[in-house]
Amino acid sequence: MYILIIDILGKDFNSEKIKKYLIENFFIEEERYFSIKIAGNRIEIYLVDKQLIDSILEKIMRLKLSGDEFYIDNKKIPIKEINIKKIESSKLKDKIEIIIKAPIIFKIGSNFLKEFSVFIFFSWILRKYNKVIKEKEILTKENIEKIKILDEKIGKKEICLSNDYKVNGFIGNFTMDISELEVSKKELVKKIIDFAIINKIGYKIDKGFGKILAK
Incomplete structure (x- = not known):
């Protein structure tokens, strides 16, 4: 299991609109189930598939390198930091x-x-x-x-x-x-x-x- 962690700058963002933006811009090509949690300035995307999380990360990095940012309702959402965390499965038991x-x-x-x-x-x-x-x-x-x-x-x-x-x-x-x-x-x-x-x-x-x- 993996978590893609995106820390953003600023506050008072509408979490539902952020979720919609992420789905439309980064997940639309991959009809897969996932979980997104947003708390304060942190977005956490939970996925089992490492290839999909790499694909999302690549799209976000391309966005950053091109000098673009997230814009929701014409409001800029600058990205501060991006990390990937792997959650190790518990020991296999019968x-x-x-x-x-x-x-x-x-x-x-x-x-x-x-x-x-x-x-x-x-x-x-x-x-x-x-x-x-x-x-x-x-x-x-x-x-x-x-x-x-x-x-x-x-x-x-x-x-x-x-x-x-x-x-x-x-x-x-x-x-x-x-x-x-x-x-x-x-x-x-x-x-x-x-x-x-x-x-x-x-x-x-x-x-x-x-x-x-x-x-």
């Missing part, structure tokens, strides 16, 4: 505890799931991961069937989406036992979970839902 910190909502078609499903949980992550990250190594159905679920403690939380329309959100924790997988598949599972931690899972993630942690 058991990974998944903690759902903000309720996960699953919507398939026009239907909202009323019961939690670990299969849907993992399939959701895997579908997004495969769309974004072009891995040579893949998880097969046989691999997934070797993953055992232990100590599942998932509860329901009623979520009001609009007016009186309520759906089930799921919160709690469970443990994945991946001991039967070969090492390369274990490493892939870990990458996929790291991806889910950055990007969240399920419906309405832009509203803060679907946040998970792993340990």
